[in-house]
Amino acid sequence: MQYLLSGITTGSIYAIVAIGFNIIYNTTGIINFAQGEFLMLGGMISISLCSVMPLPLAIALAVAVTAAVGYCIELLFVRWIHNPTVLRMVVMTIGISILIREIALHVWDEKVRSLPYFTGNEVTSVSILGARISPQILWVLGTCALIVVLLNLFYGRTLLGKAMRACSANRMAASLCGINAGRMVTVSFMLSAAIGALAGCVISPMTQTQYDCGTSLAIKGFTAAIFGGLGSSSGAVIAGLLIGVIEAVSISVLPLAYKDAVTLTLLLLILVVRPSGLFGSREAGALKEF
Amino acid sequence: MKRFVAIGALAAAVIALHLLFAAAGAEYLLVQLTMAAYYALVVIGLCLLMGYAGQISLGHAAFFALGGYTAAVLSTNSFTQLMGAPALERLVHWGLVTAGTDAYGAAAHQVPVWLSLPLAVAAAAAVALVIGIPVLKLKGHYLAMATLGFGTILYRIFLGTRLFGEADGISSVRPCALLPGLTIGGDTALRTQNYYFAWALVLLAMVLSLNIVSSRAGRALRSIHGSEEAAAAMGVNTARYKLYVFILSAVFAAVGGFFMTHFNGGIGPAEAGIMKSVRYVAIVAVGGMANLWGSLLIGVLLNFLSLRGIFGSYDDAVFGALLVFIMALAPDGILRREFLHRIMRVRIRWPFSK
Amino acid sequence: MLRIRNLESGYGSLRVLKGISLHVNSGEIVTIIGANGAGKTTLLETIAGVVAASSGEILFDGRDLVTLSPERIVAAGCSLVPEGRQVFAPMTVRENLVLGAYIRSGREGKAAVAEDIDAIHRHFPILKERDGQLAGTLSGGEQQMLAIGRALMARPRLIMLDEPSMGLAPIIVRGIFEIIGRLRAEGNTILLVEQNAMASLGIADRGYVMETGQIVLEGTARELMENHDVQRAYLGKEYRSIGEGRG
Numbered sequence: 020m021q022y023l024l025s026g027i028t029t030g031s032i033y034a035i036v037a038i039g040f041n042i043i044y045n046t047t048g049i050i051n052f053a054q055g056e057f058l059m060l061g062g063m064i065s066i067s068l069c070s071v072m073p074l075p076l077a078i079a080l081a082v083a084v085t086a087a088v089g090y091c092i093e094l095l096f097v098r099w100i101h102n103p104t105v106l107r108m109v110v111m112t113i114g115i116s117i118l119i120r121e122i123a124l125h126v127w128d129e130k131v132r133s134l135p136y137f138t139g140n141e142v143t144s145v146s147i148l149g150a151r152i153s154p155q156i157l158w159v160l161g162t163c164a165l166i167v168v169l170l171n172l173f174y175g176r177t178l179l180g181k182a183m184r185a186c187s188a189n190r191m192a193a194s195l196c197g198i199n200a201g202r203m204v205t206v207s208f209m210l211s212a213a214i215g216a217l218a219g220c221v222i223s224p225m226t227q228t229q230y231d232c233g234t235s236l237a238i239k240g241f242t243a244a245i246f247g248g249l250g251s252s253s254g255a256v257i258a259g260l261l262i263g264v265i266e267a268v269s270i271s272v273l274p275l276a277y278k279d280a281v282t283l284t285l286l287l288l289i290l291v292v293r294p295s296g297l298f299g300s301r302e303a304g305a306l307k308e309f
Numbered sequence: 310m311k312r313f314v315a316i317g318a319l320a321a322a323v324i325a326l327h328l329l330f331a332a333a334g335a336e337y338l339l340v341q342l343t344m345a346a347y348y349a350l351v352v353i354g355l356c357l358l359m360g361y362a363g364q365i366s367l368g369h370a371a372f373f374a375l376g377g378y379t380a381a382v383l384s385t386n387s388f389t390q391l392m393g394a395p396a397l398e399r400l401v402h403w404g405l406v407t408a409g410t411d412a413y414g415a416a417a418h419q420v421p422v423w424l425s426l427p428l429a430v431a432a433a434a435a436v437a438l439v440i441g442i443p444v445l446k447l448k449g450h451y452l453a454m455a456t457l458g459f460g461t462i463l464y465r466i467f468l469g470t471r472l473f474g475e476a477d478g479i480s481s482v483r484p485c486a487l488l489p490g491l492t493i494g495g496d497t498a499l500r501t502q503n504y505y506f507a508w509a510l511v512l513l514a515m516v517l518s519l520n521i522v523s524s525r526a527g528r529a530l531r532s533i534h535g536s537e538e539a540a541a542a543m544g545v546n547t548a549r550y551k552l553y554v555f556i557l558s559a560v561f562a563a564v565g566g567f568f569m570t571h572f573n574g575g576i577g578p579a580e581a582g583i584m585k586s587v588r589y590v591a592i593v594a595v596g597g598m599a600n601l602w603g604s605l606l607i608g609v610l611l612n613f614l615s616l617r618g619i620f621g622s623y624d625d626a627v628f629g630a631l632l633v634f635i636m637a638l639a640p641d642g643i644l645r646r647e648f649l650h651r652i653m654r655v656r657i658r659w660p661f662s663k
Numbered sequence: 664m665l666r667i668r669n670l671e672s673g674y675g676s677l678r679v680l681k682g683i684s685l686h687v688n689s690g691e692i693v694t695i696i697g698a699n700g701a702g703k704t705t706l707l708e709t710i711a712g713v714v715a716a717s718s719g720e721i722l723f724d725g726r727d728l729v730t731l732s733p734e735r736i737v738a739a740g741c742s743l744v745p746e747g748r749q750v751f752a753p754m755t756v757r758e759n760l761v762l763g764a765y766i767r768s769g770r771e772g773k774a775a776v777a778e779d780i781d782a783i784h785r786h787f788p789i790l791k792e793r794d795g796q797l798a799g800t801l802s803g804g805e806q807q808m809l810a811i812g813r814a815l816m817a818r819p820r821l822i823m824l825d826e827p828s829m830g831l832a833p834i835i836v837r838g839i840f841e842i843i844g845r846l847r848a849e850g851n852t853i854l855l856v857e858q859n860a861m862a863s864l865g866i867a868d869r870g871y872v873m874e875t876g877q878i879v880l881e882g883t884a885r886e887l888m889e890n891h892d893v894q895r896a897y898l899g900k901e902y903r904s905i906g907e908g909r910g
Contacts (some may be wrong), residue, residue, distance in 0.1 A: 098635055104640075105449035106365055110594055111636040113587055117629025125622070140395070178761070178768055185751045185762050191713060192749035197737035197766035197817060234583060238461065241454050242313040280465040283458040290455045291443035 021150055022267040028156045028225070030263020031091035032058075035218040036240025037255035038170065039211040045187035045250050046168060046200075046207040049108045053092065053116035055237030056214060057124075060085045061216025063123060066132045074137065082136070082216045088119075089212025093205050097288030116233065123230040134223040155224050162221045166214055167256060183207060235279060240264075242286040312519050315602065316512060323508045327501070338617075339504040340495075343572060345612040348509035348589075349615075350565030352608035353601060354558025355516045355589050360599030361522060361531055362554045364445060365453050367586050368460025369562055372433050374467060374581035376563030377570035379429035381479035382472060383420040384571070422485040426567060433563030434556050436463075441555040445548065457583065478577030485571045493571040503572060510568070511605070514561055518601055521557075525605040526550055531599070586623055591632045597641055664671045664689045664852055665710075665741075665821055670719035672709040679705040681876040681882035682719070687854050689823065692847050694863040694884070697873035703856040704746050705790055706873070707823050710854075716909055723821070723867045742819035746826045748810040752799030758811055759798050765817030770909040776816070786842065794805040804835035811842065822846070823854045828862065840866055860897035864888050872897070 034056055043051045065074075072080075092115060100107075136143070137158045144151040167225035174180040184192040186203040194200050219228065226232070243262050247254025262282060267280040330338050345363030355369050365381045420428070444455045474480075484494020492499055521527050526577060529545040540547050570576045579585065593610055611628075614620065620627045665687040673679040679702045697703050706897035708714040710721055712733040721728040722744050728736050751759050760783060761768075764776045789807040793801060798809055807827055814822055824843065828836040836859065842877045847853055857863035864870055864884045872880040872893060880893065887893050 024347075051453075052453075096633065100637065106359075106453075107636050107640050108452060109365065109453045110409070110590060110632055112627045113529025114634075114636065117584075117587065117625055120632060121623065121626035123630060138888060169599070178765065181754070181758055181762055182765060184570065184754060184758075188751040188753050189749050190747060192734075192751065193762070194713070194733040195711060195737065195743050195749075196762050196813065197734045198762070199732070201736045235461075238454070242458075245451070245454070274469060277465060277469055280462045280469075283462045283465075286458045287455055290447055290451055290458075309382070 021152075022158060022271055023264060024150055024152055026264035026267030027260055028159050028261035028263065029222075029266065030243075031160055031256075032222050032236070032259075033239045033243045033262055033266060034220055034256045034259025035163055035166060035214060036064030036236055036242035036254050037259050038167070038193065039215045039218075040240060040244040041250050041252055041255055042207050042214070044244075046183060046204050047097070049097070050241070051101075051208075051211070052237060053114040054211065054240060055121060055233030055235070056116050056119040057085055057089065057212045057233070058236055059123060059228060059230065059233040060088060060119065060212075060218030061219030062134065062223040062232075063127050063132070064216070064228070065220045066134055066223065066228060067127070074135065078217070078220045081220060082213050083215030085219075086209040086213040089208040090205060090211075091143075091179075092212075093208035096200065097208070098206065101272040116237070120231055120233065127230055129230065131227045131229045131294050132223075132226075133227040134220060137221075153225070154261065155221075159221045159225070162217065166217065167252070177204065180291065182223045237270075238279075239282055240281055240287070242289070245286065312349045312516075312523075315360050316382050316516060316519075319515065320508075320512060320525070323505070323512075327504060336500060340615050341616040342609070343500075343507045344569060344616055345609045346504075346511045347565040347569040347572070348612045349511050349605055349608045350514055351558075351562040351589050351648045352592050352604050352649060353518055353597075354561030356593045356598070356601050356604040357518055358413070358522065358554050358558045359590070359593050360597075360601075360604070361527065362551050363493065364551055364555065365456065365590065366451055366555070366558070367457040367583070367590060368463070369456075369589050370582050370583075370585035371460045371463035372437065372559040372562035373509065373566035373569075374576065374578070375433050375559075376429045376566030377576035377580055378467060378473055378479070378566075379432050379563070380425060380481045380567045380570040381474075381576050383425040383428065384482055384485065385479060402622070425485075426564075429563050429567045430560050433559045437556040437559035438552070441552045445551045445555060457586075460581065460586050464578060464583070467581050468578040473578070476578060476631055478575060478579075480575035482570055482574050482576070484574075493568050495572055507568065507572075515601065515605065521554075522601065526553070538593065549658075554572060584628075587632070588625075588628045591635075594640075595631055595635050664724060665854070666722045667710070668720050669705070670709060670716055672705065672714050672716040674714070678717075679876050680709060680716075683873075683876075683878055685871050685878060685881070687852060689820075689852055690847075691852045691869060692843070692855060692867045694857055694870045695873055696857055696860040696863060696893075697832060698868060698896075699858070701877075701878040703871040703873055704825055707743055707825050707856055707878075708745075708855070710736075710741065710823065713743075713764075734766070737819070739815055740818075740820040741823070742814040742817050742821070743823045743873075744770035744810045744814045744825060744827065746829065748806045750798040750801070750806050750809050750813070752797065754798055755795050756793045756798055756801070756809055757795065759813050760790070760816050763813035764818075766817055775797075779816055779818070783815060786815075786845070787812055803831050807831065807835075807839055807870075808842070811839075811846075815846075821852045821854060823856070825856050826858060828857065828859045836862065860893070864894060872894065 034167050036058065039054050039057065040050060043049060043054075061081050064084050065077045068077035068080055096111060096115060103111075136153070138154045141153070143154055145154055145157070146152075172180075174184055181205065182193065182198045183203045185196065185198060186200050190200050193203075237269055239262060240259070243259040244255055246262065247256070247258035262285070265285065266278055270278055273281065326342065327339065330336050351369055351373050357368060358364050358366055358369075395544055415613050440459050444452065444459065447455055467478075468476060484492050484496065484499070486492045487506075493503060493506065495503075513541075522531075529540060529547070566576070566580065592608045593604045595611075596607040611631075615624055667686065668684050670683040671678065671680050676728065683702075683706060685693075685695075688846050693704065695703050705714055708872070709716050710728065712728065712731055712761055716729045719729070723736075723739060726739065728739065729743065741788070751762065754762075757780070761776060764779060770778055789805055790809060790812055793805065798806065800909065801809060811822075813826070827839050827843070840862050843853060843855065847866070855863050855867060864887055867884040869883050870881070870887045871878050872887065878891065881886065882890070888898070
């Protein structure tokens, strides 16, 4: 039970990272390898701001700043490159992730930091179904659930959300409807950065934040995104949770040091056996440009 | 013909640099040049793979580390304790293990280099084969993530396993006597011969690579980069060529790692890290993807500067920035005529532009 | 309403349009006929801003569209129903229509959009039945209606239709042409590109014939229909291009 819960907690974060990948992938066809850095930035900025303002405000501001970073990335590196090759964008976003990481290293040094627990402290616990868990777990799960619900409402109900879906369904037809596809790309980068930052804030008290914590989150998130079928949000949620649980179980069987290796082996297996993901259809997968 | 001139020029440059440093009394710079040469082996292999076969690998540092760790494990004194005396006796009898002393002077048994080097190469080739068959079927993001994942797995294994010294890596690796009068090691007296040996390897790798590039197989490789479907339609077995190049580049990297470890006297898990892999990719990108000479030049230059500590704590940042700006501004590398022309034009226009 | 002078465009170094001049008056149906590869689709895509023009001008009510982005051209009142329909397959029929009104939604609000959807439903009752269905699951003819409906949602003053009959069964094609006739009767201006020369000349006021990126013939629909060269080349009387016919 304990394993299951902690698995679901980290898994929900992986799901959020995967959704972040999907948001940008759907409008641009780019996998943003700097996705994990958004979480790190969200965590770090909120930690710094937290000392001068109340926690909710610090988090809100951190999310806004990270969204601005997402905007800058789009503006500087994505907007004016026409018909980029996949290889070029892969290498470029990796470069961006290194730059963000190095900047973070020089701003916040190598120290491991964390936000205070939102309610209570490290030893506070609540009892649910016989397991004693930290209330922060509830914060994480709640926030992730909220993000998923709000995103669904955004994409399903608002005109902007619909326009973004239209762009990913058929970019030319979208611009023939008067939708500015370029602006949708900007929005997707900002949205993805903001969601990442928020996730980075809520996990910070539990997993702590360090300048290089983004990479492994990005890889796990990517695994979840592939596992759930690239582009599918509901798939990402299920796959994220699944990976979290698998990881938690693996810790109980194998040495901690191999935790990442287990997930990555899983990633390789998925890629080789079923690159369209568990839930993506093979045909839909074939249509997308890998 | 042109190829021989270029190779000759490289050999001449190697000698010239030695003489230059010797004359300037700065022979200690040869150490970094030697190390840069070993890294250049990875770069040459990766350039073949990325530039000519169009396959990205974000896990190439793992092969370098694989070669290095093979050297380290086989040459540190693990065999003395690992096996009972009779078994050890037999191995010594067959010449598979030689008795000697470790770095501290204690009795130790080591695998001789004529066996450990092939083992390192075989290990890299075997891993490349097993990984390559499924992974090279992937494209784009999927290939990038798969190789990144593969690199990270090996990194985690090196980091988490007792045999590989966990986070500390393996140190006190002994120099290895390759031939009479040629010992790979970090001793000051061995500096010059190590320098020439490393660069001889680079020359060899370059000759081999240039031959591959201009052979029938090479033309097939270039056709893959252009369009895999077209190449396949022309009857080129693209899968097999990609695999060959992947294995070859892994072997290059492993050989580099093998000798680097003997030269340095140790290896740590950081050699297998993602940052290292990304760095190799950055070098190939800056050198111009399908440009062996460009990649070699940039690789040696950047690694030399980096090893000299020029970039200080901004080391990784420099490579990150290089990646971003090269990919944004000159995706074909900076050594292309068009790009140099553009730079020139900008410089000429600059004073009049406002 | 639309006046094009010496328009040239293409893809990369490939020049497809080699100096096109034509005009469309308000309230007309003008059709462009021609064989596959004549550049008809490229012409419409250049007007809509999807393909960049390399020279020439496209005046729409006196305003030059050449430098505008596709979105701005839609906002200016010129909509294209693209070849192959291009509906948003994973979205519902209603969402497709709502997105058609994207440029107006900000100014006019939801009520105006809902009203227009009702109007579209009167034109195409089938779309009302399919309201909540995913567009990708519609039949070809239904998708074509949706594509036209979506373009109408922007309240364009000029509608460009690219091969609306492509890949449809003859009976459905007849239905589509009936709709086009009705649209015209309501005062819409239409630029129609078709391979089905017979049907399009049947409802058009005027027509142009395109061959290899150039206009080779123009006239009223009646004139074109009676032209021997057109009859031979496009109306199935005899296969021979007009260029050859003129010698």
